[in-house]
Amino acid sequence: MDIQDLEKLNDMLDNESDLREKIRDKINDLDKKTRTMVGNLNKIHSTRPESIPALVGAIRPVLASCGETFGGLAELIPPHQFWRWKDMWCHSLRTAVFVAAMIEYLTNRGLLSLQATASTLGIKDEWQDRVALSAEDYLHGLIGLVNELSRLAVNTVTLGNFEEPLRISAFVKDLFAGFSMLNLKNDVLRRRFDSLKYDIKKIEEVVYDVSLRKLVPTGTSEAGQIAPM
Amino acid sequence: MDIQDLEKLNDMLDNESDLREKIRDKINDLDKKTRTMVGNLNKIHSTRPESIPALVGAIRPVLASCGETFGGLAELIPPHQFWRWKDMWCHSLRTAVFVAAMIEYLTNRGLLSLQATASTLGIKDEWQDRVALSAEDYLHGLIGLVNELSRLAVNTVTLGNFEEPLRISAFVKDLFAGFSMLNLKNDVLRRRFDSLKYDIKKIEEVVYDVSLRKLVPTGTSEAGQIAPM
Amino acid sequence: MDIQDLEKLNDMLDNESDLREKIRDKINDLDKKTRTMVGNLNKIHSTRPESIPALVGAIRPVLASCGETFGGLAELIPPHQFWRWKDMWCHSLRTAVFVAAMIEYLTNRGLLSLQATASTLGIKDEWQDRVALSAEDYLHGLIGLVNELSRLAVNTVTLGNFEEPLRISAFVKDLFAGFSMLNLKNDVLRRRFDSLKYDIKKIEEVVYDVSLRKLVPTGTSEAGQIAPM
Amino acid sequence: MDIQDLEKLNDMLDNESDLREKIRDKINDLDKKTRTMVGNLNKIHSTRPESIPALVGAIRPVLASCGETFGGLAELIPPHQFWRWKDMWCHSLRTAVFVAAMIEYLTNRGLLSLQATASTLGIKDEWQDRVALSAEDYLHGLIGLVNELSRLAVNTVTLGNFEEPLRISAFVKDLFAGFSMLNLKNDVLRRRFDSLKYDIKKIEEVVYDVSLRKLVPTGTSEAGQIAPM
Amino acid sequence: MDIQDLEKLNDMLDNESDLREKIRDKINDLDKKTRTMVGNLNKIHSTRPESIPALVGAIRPVLASCGETFGGLAELIPPHQFWRWKDMWCHSLRTAVFVAAMIEYLTNRGLLSLQATASTLGIKDEWQDRVALSAEDYLHGLIGLVNELSRLAVNTVTLGNFEEPLRISAFVKDLFAGFSMLNLKNDVLRRRFDSLKYDIKKIEEVVYDVSLRKLVPTGTSEAGQIAPM
Amino acid sequence: MDIQDLEKLNDMLDNESDLREKIRDKINDLDKKTRTMVGNLNKIHSTRPESIPALVGAIRPVLASCGETFGGLAELIPPHQFWRWKDMWCHSLRTAVFVAAMIEYLTNRGLLSLQATASTLGIKDEWQDRVALSAEDYLHGLIGLVNELSRLAVNTVTLGNFEEPLRISAFVKDLFAGFSMLNLKNDVLRRRFDSLKYDIKKIEEVVYDVSLRKLVPTGTSEAGQIAPM
Amino acid sequence: MSFLPAFQSFRDELDDHNDRRERLIKASRDITNIAKKTIFLLHRVVLESENPFEDRSASRIKAAKQGREKLNQVQEMYASLRHELVGDRYWRYQRQVSPGLQEYIEALSFAHFLEHSTLITFQQVQDTLCDADGNPYFPLTISDYLLGASDLTGELMRFAISGFGKRGGRSNALDVCAFVRNCKADFERFTPYVRDLSKKQSVTAESLVKIEDAAYAAVVRSSEYDLSPDMLDDLVTTYLSN
Amino acid sequence: MSFLPAFQSFRDELDDHNDRRERLIKASRDITNIAKKTIFLLHRVVLESENPFEDRSASRIKAAKQGREKLNQVQEMYASLRHELVGDRYWRYQRQVSPGLQEYIEALSFAHFLEHSTLITFQQVQDTLCDADGNPYFPLTISDYLLGASDLTGELMRFAISGFGKRGGRSNALDVCAFVRNCKADFERFTPYVRDLSKKQSVTAESLVKIEDAAYAAVVRSSEYDLSPDMLDDLVTTYLSN
Ligand SMILES: [Mn+2]
Ligand SMILES: [Mn+2]
Structure with missing residues (x-):
């Protein structure tokens, strides 16, 4: 092997492995944040409606601070190498998407769009070729949201809140219709989409239980008309 | 090859395989005890609250006798070789931890600390370099406890005891919150911890079922107020 | 979960993962050295006898410097935890044993004893409970030596040196006889030892070829009489 | 090679391969029968209690006809060679054990003993050294029974029969307690036995569902008091 | 589960595992002997013809002592259970067959028949249903003999004995012709037999080398005319 | 499933499995013939040139009788299903090709063309869609021929025939040039073609040996001029 | 050359x-x-x-x-x-x-x-792979037919689960359950002949258990009321759309 | 929706x-x-x-x-x-x-x-994947370069073996042997960085042994004579073409 070539290759590989180390540091940062947020979000299952805003309020600043970390990442990643490195942080990113989407749901009972999610997470459009929110990661985050909402439907009833399951049901059905539009491969997303069907089934069962027990005051059941809890 | 060297090598190999045999004997002892205890503990799923103390009382002496076996092990293991052999008994040890922690729960509805578990099992501090209770094995035992408690939540309801699931729920959520604060690596322990969420979901569904049907007096969902069964 | 207990558990888990990182760094060090040495040793297959001493001379300082790395390891490993961590470096250690034994063979046509190997690698007796050379690792290194010597027998003939195969044959047969007297279990070591017979067959065929063609002075087939090259 | 020796060897090899062919034919016979029976037994999941006796009645003659096939096998197998050939039919035999045990359960809600199973299958004691029912095969058949009963517990409820799960629960727990007392090695049987706990959990959840909803008359949860369906 | 049935099952399982232990002890005995003999036989590759009888003489008593071990085995194995346990010792038995056949070759340049092998190893006809020498094991032993003879052909030339390869060639070809007449199935034996052609090729090349160089008196290539070495 | 469909499918499958059985019978026939022929051909390695014609003469009738078997096959195979079943007999067919090509070589020192091979084996053109000789099978047979010729090159020298290797060398080189024309996948044929290179190398070594020893009378070495042995 | x-x-x-x-x-x-x-x-x-x-x-x-x-x-x-x-x-x-x-x-x-x-049916599949004159493009094999049809059970499982919450979804689960159970039973006899069909049958068995669980859930939920499942469905629907 | x-x-x-x-x-x-x-x-x-x-x-x-x-x-x-x-x-x-x-x-x-x-060289490969203006179609990775080049050793082994009998084939085997040995040594340092390169190195090691065996055979065969391998080759060639 040519000596100069050898050295050039060596330099490239060293740079690459340095870079990997630095990226990993940033991701550790991000992981600490998502772990904290998920830990706090976990409390929604035992929190009464009136205390939810405070809970969400405590998470928001942490969520906002993610932008900084993504900014750090964007500085590290060389131009056009988004797809080269993204596997390293996609798990953390999906968790962050889940958190952002859950907070939006808890606040407005609505869906955070991809664009809005990216901006909530502080991911800037101009980083497109280095750090971006892909449709795939966004969709994984939403599936995480549905998983958690099916648990929430059960637990809000335990806490005596019989209207929330109806709202969850309406929201999740809409989301399911969206997912049904996609042509998926036999990949992870497909498998998670399949699992989503079980969440919907669970939610339907809760709705069935509370409907039949006539626990919903007449006239309030159209989801749109119910005030946020 | 030098004859003396050869003999030395052979001695080392022979000693090792003798020792392994003896350790295996001790572990067989231990296994017989844990199998008996687990067999008896299995009866909690069909035992009414008033008979639980007797059931637990019958297991305690067997649990106490484990100290003897660990003592035998500690005599066998050469100094400094805890880490060489511990894989041989870690499965049995984790089962013993599970038994000790379950008995504590059934008696006081509380968590047995690592220190208290070691002392219940008769593992002495001065054996540190030969036989010890590692954090990892302790945590594995606790995960086993949660697995079993989710089953218990289901079965106590079948037996007409609707309050126990609430206590289990409170206990397990507390434990889960603790686990969430640990920095677990992506290893077996993390994977088993992740699987806990299925147990929690199951317990939540039981609590949902009894709440929905108003089978527990209102206000009791704050578990702390319920007296032990 | 008790806060103090939690913190203690977390400290234990954190220390462990820090330590693992530091050990891995040391092993990377060691790997760089063994890779360099093996790379250089690889040249024996194309080096004429008169240049072998220079080649070996260039490797010796690197070999000597391993002691430093092992020293670093010995400082890192907590007392009594040799068996906990040794799997992490056993592959590198076995390569180092191979290098040391090959250098001894190339210099004196003799076998480096376990004791002498440990001392060549700078592994001190007083580290026994942290860093040591086990019989198993030593034997694995020797098997690596035989694998390489069978290739050497072929290549020295290509270089026009017809006597070296006779020495190799005598050395390897002696070593093989030694191995045959060990009580090996049916494990990795046994399997690698069984594979040695292919190396021996290959060496025998080389000796056959040079004997048949009378390329070595008659009577020299008793290897002892040949002076080192 | 000596001609006579050659011929003797060839005769031995030829006989063996003829025999294997004939045994395979018998096993194909047996397989056809077990496949028919399993296919019919599969209908229990969608059959109402009152039609079960007819279903079972249709299977009994097939089961009885197995004795003939085993008799054919017993004629083929040379004396003392039970252990040589038994692996060829153990899979089919275990299926047959499962069928016999299921039919007994469906008829009397009881366990068919090893002895009774052998006699139901028409395996005679005097064939001991050629065709016999080993403890291992019997136990494998029983595990298959439990696997199927956990499915049956679910499906009888779907058919509106809420009491059967209680009987299944009592039966399976009794069987499980029996298995727990066996000294199983760490082999296939142990692993299949360990998997039984999932079946038991599933059955317990069914019992929970019907108890919670008071779908069975109170007091009937002690299974012994329920008359066979 | 019936208590008596349970105990019977447990007894069966316990006896089996005791027996396995005892058989393993006997086989360890046998292994020690075969290992010693193989170790000694290994010396034929560097032993001059005149010293072969002494070498063989030293092995014969060990070989004779195998009968004792087989006798011990025959006492352990219950009637009719030859085929149940034989896999445990077939590896050792095949090695013993190899030793017996090699000694016969070295002494008389002839083939030891199956019958004669059994009697050399002290395996008695009346143990047929417990311990016997099957055609398969005998043939495996002979294949081991050919493997070793191809090595011997090479090494006798190195030792200056140019006639032995011719005898080996004649013997092996005769044996090969015999094997060719057997109706082997596509199993392990067939695969090992197919591999014999590499040994034969090697032997032919040795014969070629000595013929080409006229190292054997002309006319001697008809092996029958050569006196034993 | 539709009842009529069920029966139709069943009939088709039964026919298919009957057919498979009948084909297997024919192939057993064929195998017996090829085994006999290969066994006889094996004698060429120890047969002097003058006896080769007799040896070949004894094989020819067996070879001719293969046509009958192929005819039987052609009657069995349904139209257009050559590729469906051919895997069952391709091993035997390749052996038959090898035999035919070897006999041609031994008789005329020439290559039997694909067309001529098919006609020697009695495979008729009009069976094209049922039984045919594919290029692939023909080429496999030729590689088998080269394998055997490299062995023959060695053994003819042992028998004192120094001219045959030169003829073999010329023949095999031509064949190699042919094979080099092919674009192979990484499949079996490629692997066997690679192995063919070693055969050529072996033959070259024999030619080298005999050339340098000037054992070839000057003037006779141009292969074309040498009379068949 | x-x-x-x-x-x-x-x-x-x-x-x-x-x-x-x-x-x-x-x-x-x-x-x-x-x-x-x-x-x-x-x-x-x-x-x-x-x-x-x-x-x-x-x-x-x-x-x-x-x-x-x-x-x-x-x-x-x-x-x-x-x-x-x-x-x-x-x-x-x-x-x-x-x-x-x-x-x-x-x-x-x-x-x-x-x-x-x-x-x-087998013939219906073959018919889709024929030209205007009814000549097949190639012979359909039983193996491809059975292995392809076997995969249907997985899709039916998805169909049953995701339709569960819709009106009539509960009784649909029961129908699909019966259909898949029959498929599994009918295919069983072909397993000795068709390579890989056993593996597919195991997958079908898993799907079947999932559908059975859904059917079970439907029955258990409605069993507390004295009305037919369909009437309960109607009640819930009316309720939600009020 | x-x-x-x-x-x-x-x-x-x-x-x-x-x-x-x-x-x-x-x-x-x-x-x-x-x-x-x-x-x-x-x-x-x-x-x-x-x-x-x-x-x-x-x-x-x-x-x-x-x-x-x-x-x-x-x-x-x-x-x-x-x-x-x-x-x-x-x-x-x-x-x-x-x-x-x-x-x-x-x-x-x-x-x-x-x-x-x-x-x-790496650059030479990249140069073949550029347009007329020297702009690469895509960035060549070290991994693809090394793994592709590593496969070369297998082809060189075939080249050495099949050329063995030709004039000059024996010394060619020696040359290729040296070249492949160097490749293996040079690539070794990259194994920690490039996934699957270790596996390829094992294949290279096997090829190398085959080439070494061929080179050995060349030397052993010619060692009985007091002439250079090339002269021996010439002798044989002359002999055969006589
Ligand atoms: Mn599908
Ligand atoms: Mn290639």
Whole structure:
């Protein structure tokens, strides 16, 4: 092997492995944040409606601070190498998407769009070729949201809140219709989409239980008309 | 090859395989005890609250006798070789931890600390370099406890005891919150911890079922107020 | 979960993962050295006898410097935890044993004893409970030596040196006889030892070829009489 | 090679391969029968209690006809060679054990003993050294029974029969307690036995569902008091 | 589960595992002997013809002592259970067959028949249903003999004995012709037999080398005319 | 499933499995013939040139009788299903090709063309869609021929025939040039073609040996001029 | 080098074979993709419709029609591949053709099920792979038919679960449960003959348990009330739409 | 169903991605086939030539030229795929692109070896994958370069063995032996960085042993005579052509 070539290759590989180390540091940062947020979000299952805003309020600043970390990442990643490195942080990113989407749901009972999610997470459009929110990661985050909402439907009833399951049901059905539009491969997303069907089934069962027990005051059941809890 | 060297090598190999045999004997002892205890503990799923103390009382002496076996092990293991052999008994040890922690729960509805578990099992501090209770094995035992408690939540309801699931729920959520604060690596322990969420979901569904049907007096969902069964 | 207990558990888990990182760094060090040495040793297959001493001379300082790395390891490993961590470096250690034994063979046509190997690698007796050379690792290194010597027998003939195969044959047969007297279990070591017979067959065929063609002075087939090259 | 020796060897090899062919034919016979029976037994999941006796009645003659096939096998197998050939039919035999045990359960809600199973299958004691029912095969058949009963517990409820799960629960727990007392090695049987706990959990959840909803008359949860369906 | 049935099952399982232990002890005995003999036989590759009888003489008593071990085995194995346990010792038995056949070759340049092998190893006809020498094991032993003879052909030339390869060639070809007449199935034996052609090729090349160089008196290539070495 | 469909499918499958059985019978026939022929051909390695014609003469009738078997096959195979079943007999067919090509070589020192091979084996053109000789099978047979010729090159020298290797060398080189024309996948044929290179190398070594020893009378070495042995 | 002409023709033959193999592999991938998209389409269309769970309802027939139209693309591809599979060639390239073909059969049988609530027959599948004169493009094998149809059970499981919350979804789960149970029973006898069918049967068994669990849940939930499941469904629906 | 527009765009994006992935897989298979054929061509042309084993001999240069010409097809394919791999896309579809690319590098490095008796450099490979202005079609990775070049050793082993009997073949075996030994040594340091390179190194080690055995055989055979190997070769050749 040519000596100069050898050295050039060596330099490239060293740079690459340095870079990997630095990226990993940033991701550790991000992981600490998502772990904290998920830990706090976990409390929604035992929190009464009136205390939810405070809970969400405590998470928001942490969520906002993610932008900084993504900014750090964007500085590290060389131009056009988004797809080269993204596997390293996609798990953390999906968790962050889940958190952002859950907070939006808890606040407005609505869906955070991809664009809005990216901006909530502080991911800037101009980083497109280095750090971006892909449709795939966004969709994984939403599936995480549905998983958690099916648990929430059960637990809000335990806490005596019989209207929330109806709202969850309406929201999740809409989301399911969206997912049904996609042509998926036999990949992870497909498998998670399949699992989503079980969440919907669970939610339907809760709705069935509370409907039949006539626990919903007449006239309030159209989801749109119910005030946020 | 030098004859003396050869003999030395052979001695080392022979000693090792003798020792392994003896350790295996001790572990067989231990296994017989844990199998008996687990067999008896299995009866909690069909035992009414008033008979639980007797059931637990019958297991305690067997649990106490484990100290003897660990003592035998500690005599066998050469100094400094805890880490060489511990894989041989870690499965049995984790089962013993599970038994000790379950008995504590059934008696006081509380968590047995690592220190208290070691002392219940008769593992002495001065054996540190030969036989010890590692954090990892302790945590594995606790995960086993949660697995079993989710089953218990289901079965106590079948037996007409609707309050126990609430206590289990409170206990397990507390434990889960603790686990969430640990920095677990992506290893077996993390994977088993992740699987806990299925147990929690199951317990939540039981609590949902009894709440929905108003089978527990209102206000009791704050578990702390319920007296032990 | 008790806060103090939690913190203690977390400290234990954190220390462990820090330590693992530091050990891995040391092993990377060691790997760089063994890779360099093996790379250089690889040249024996194309080096004429008169240049072998220079080649070996260039490797010796690197070999000597391993002691430093092992020293670093010995400082890192907590007392009594040799068996906990040794799997992490056993592959590198076995390569180092191979290098040391090959250098001894190339210099004196003799076998480096376990004791002498440990001392060549700078592994001190007083580290026994942290860093040591086990019989198993030593034997694995020797098997690596035989694998390489069978290739050497072929290549020295290509270089026009017809006597070296006779020495190799005598050395390897002696070593093989030694191995045959060990009580090996049916494990990795046994399997690698069984594979040695292919190396021996290959060496025998080389000796056959040079004997048949009378390329070595008659009577020299008793290897002892040949002076080192 | 000596001609006579050659011929003797060839005769031995030829006989063996003829025999294997004939045994395979018998096993194909047996397989056809077990496949028919399993296919019919599969209908229990969608059959109402009152039609079960007819279903079972249709299977009994097939089961009885197995004795003939085993008799054919017993004629083929040379004396003392039970252990040589038994692996060829153990899979089919275990299926047959499962069928016999299921039919007994469906008829009397009881366990068919090893002895009774052998006699139901028409395996005679005097064939001991050629065709016999080993403890291992019997136990494998029983595990298959439990696997199927956990499915049956679910499906009888779907058919509106809420009491059967209680009987299944009592039966399976009794069987499980029996298995727990066996000294199983760490082999296939142990692993299949360990998997039984999932079946038991599933059955317990069914019992929970019907108890919670008071779908069975109170007091009937002690299974012994329920008359066979 | 019936208590008596349970105990019977447990007894069966316990006896089996005791027996396995005892058989393993006997086989360890046998292994020690075969290992010693193989170790000694290994010396034929560097032993001059005149010293072969002494070498063989030293092995014969060990070989004779195998009968004792087989006798011990025959006492352990219950009637009719030859085929149940034989896999445990077939590896050792095949090695013993190899030793017996090699000694016969070295002494008389002839083939030891199956019958004669059994009697050399002290395996008695009346143990047929417990311990016997099957055609398969005998043939495996002979294949081991050919493997070793191809090595011997090479090494006798190195030792200056140019006639032995011719005898080996004649013997092996005769044996090969015999094997060719057997109706082997596509199993392990067939695969090992197919591999014999590499040994034969090697032997032919040795014969070629000595013929080409006229190292054997002309006319001697008809092996029958050569006196034993 | 539709009842009529069920029966139709069943009939088709039964026919298919009957057919498979009948084909297997024919192939057993064929195998017996090829085994006999290969066994006889094996004698060429120890047969002097003058006896080769007799040896070949004894094989020819067996070879001719293969046509009958192929005819039987052609009657069995349904139209257009050559590729469906051919895997069952391709091993035997390749052996038959090898035999035919070897006999041609031994008789005329020439290559039997694909067309001529098919006609020697009695495979008729009009069976094209049922039984045919594919290029692939023909080429496999030729590689088998080269394998055997490299062995023959060695053994003819042992028998004192120094001219045959030169003829073999010329023949095999031509064949190699042919094979080099092919674009192979990484499949079996490629692997066997690679192995063919070693055969050529072996033959070259024999030619080298005999050339340098000037054992070839000057003037006779141009292969074309040498009379068949 | 006297053998060259012969080997030149061998080369041409081998190259020809490899090129054809490549073409078929590519076509098979394309067919797989279309079939997969068709399956998603069917799920989508039928679940969005009014009466997805009513036998032979207009909406199911409409969904099936849309699926069939998409599958026409595949049929056209097979028509154009016809010369590559002529005579014996299907058997030679079976391993390349089967994956796409089985996926096609899965999609086709799903459309058929929606329309007729039955399992498509062997002949019906073969009929879709024939020219205008009824000559098959290639012989359909039982193996491809059974393995493709076996995959249908997985899609039916998804259909039953995701329709669970809709009106009639509970009784649909019971119907699908019976259908899949019959498929499993009918296929069983073919397992000794068809390679890999046992593996597919295990997957079917898993799907069946999932459907059984859903059917069970439907019955258990409604068992506390003294009304038929359908009436309960109506109650809930009325309730929610109030 | 307010989310439909968003999901419609996700569907388009996913379909687009899957279609591109399919196109690249197909292209990669085609490239692999051309590269494999080129390797056979190189073996064939060089072994049929007059002086296959003479450094920089006209016949070796001619063979290399023929190989390069065939590989032009591959370069044109990469040029036409350029838009599929623009910007970041190479990294996204690396797993689809690599197999064909590595096979191409193997073929290219074989041609290069025949012409120059050296290992083609990283830059030289990248240069073949650029447009007229020197802009690369996509970034060449070290991993593809090393894994492709590593496969060269297997072809060199075949080259050494099959040329063994020809004039100069014996010393060629010695030369190739040295070259492969150096490759193996040089590549070793990259193994911690490049996935799968260790496995390839094991294959190289096996090839090396085969070449060493051939070189050994050459020396042993000629060692009985007091002449240089080349003179012995000449003797044999003269002898045979007499
Ligand atoms: Mn599918
Ligand atoms: Mn290659």
